[in-house]
Amino acid sequence: MANPFDLTGRRALVTGGATGIGEGIALGLAAAGADVALTYRSHAPEETLAKIEAAGRKGAAVQADFTGMDEAAAAEVTGFAADALGGLDILVNNAGIIYREESVDMPLSEWRRVLQVNLDSVWLLSQAAGKRMVERGSGKIVIVSSVLGSQGGLRVPAYTSSKHAVIGLTRALCNEWAPHGVNVNAIAPGYTATDNTQALRDDPERSRALLDRIPAGRFADSSEMAGAAVFLASDAASYCHGSVVTVDGGWLAR
Numbered sequence: 001m002a003n004p005f006d007l008t009g010r011r012a013l014v015t016g017g018a019t020g021i022g023e024g025i026a027l028g029l030a031a032a033g034a035d036v037a038l039t040y041r042s043h044a045p046e047e048t049l050a051k052i053e054a055a056g057r058k059g060a061a062v063q064a065d066f067t068g069m070d071e072a073a074a075a076e077v078t079g080f081a082a083d084a085l086g087g088l089d090i091l092v093n094n095a096g097i098i099y100r101e102e103s104v105d106m107p108l109s110e111w112r113r114v115l116q117v118n119l120d121s122v123w124l125l126s127q128a129a130g131k132r133m134v135e136r137g138s139g140k141i142v143i144v145s146s147v148l149g150s151q152g153g154l155r156v157p158a159y160t161s162s163k164h165a166v167i168g169l170t171r172a173l174c175n176e177w178a179p180h181g182v183n184v185n186a187i188a189p190g191y192t193a194t195d196n197t198q199a200l201r202d203d204p205e206r207s208r209a210l211l212d213r214i215p216a217g218r219f220a221d222s223s224e225m226a227g228a229a230v231f232l233a234s235d236a237a238s239y240c241h242g243s244v245v246t247v248d249g250g251w252l253a254r
């Protein structure tokens with residue numbers, strides 16, 4: 001039997017792939033055999049590209065800021081990946097931001113910025129990639145949500161709203177595109193040691209409270225999100241549509 005997790009010859013685009021969870025996923029896809037294009041905003045992509053190439057895969061990177069993204073910008077990003085790799089089989093919507101503020105003080109500008117990056121860009125890039133995939137009759141879209149896609153969180157109203165919304169979007173797109181051979185699924189990471197959680201991990205009280213509540217007793221490493229992404233991007237997940245794979249050290253089970 002062929003290895004159902006093998007991604008040899010597949011072409012993937014990972015947004016925010018030069019750092020954090022995105023880098024962990026990009027390297028996991030490359031290790032499974034995929035060529036990988038990534039987007040970056042502020043982190044230089046050279047190191048990640050070198051690791052992708054060291055795995056014997058093709059890498060490519062494009063700089064893009066998703067704030068205020070429109071259809072043309074989304075088509076440019078997916079077009080870049082398809083041109084660089086010779087096609088696009090897998091899209092991982094990973095890029096995202098968090099803004100912590102008491103809800104009574106949350107400025108509309110920050111609310112909008114979080115929703116633009118965490119929701120609008122996911123919609124636009126999925127639409128742009130989905131057009132190609134539906135036409136071809138195959139493709140994999142993976143959306144990075146969060147455990148805050150099903151919980152409220154503390155002082156992160158826009159983030160929580162965006163992460164709930166992308167789970168709804170995962171299900172909505174799955175209903176339309178599953179009949180066309182396109183798998184749309186989500187990952188819900190728990191607390192992972194990246195820039196996103198730096199402030200929490202730097203606060204000894206908050207950090208202790210979180211660690212006490214995580215059954216695994218530690219934060220995740222970015223590389224630990226790769227397995228779920230490889231699975232959802234592979235033939236092993238051919239019958240997974242609209243699923244949310246939780247990778248949270250047991251957080252939601254608590």
Ligand SMILES: NC(=O)c1ccc[n+]([C@@H]2O[C@H](COP(=O)([O-])OP(=O)(O)OC[C@H]3O[C@@H](n4cnc5c(N)ncnc54)[C@H](OP(=O)(O)O)[C@@H]3O)[C@@H](O)[C@H]2O)c1
Pocket residue numbers: 015016017018019020021022039040041042043044064065066067094095096097117144145146147188189190191192193194195196197
């Ligand atoms: N860390 C966690 O505990 C955790 C838990 C659940 C879900 N998540 C989700 O996992 C995803 C990755 O987060 P992370 O933890 O790896 O945090 P991170 O290290 O801060 O990475 C965020 C990524 O998003 C990119 N990005 C941020 N703003 C952008 C913008 N305006 N336009 C385009 N790209 C932008 C960043 O690019 P540059 O670095 O190049 O600027 C970076 O690659 C996010 O969707 C996050 O919500 C994280």
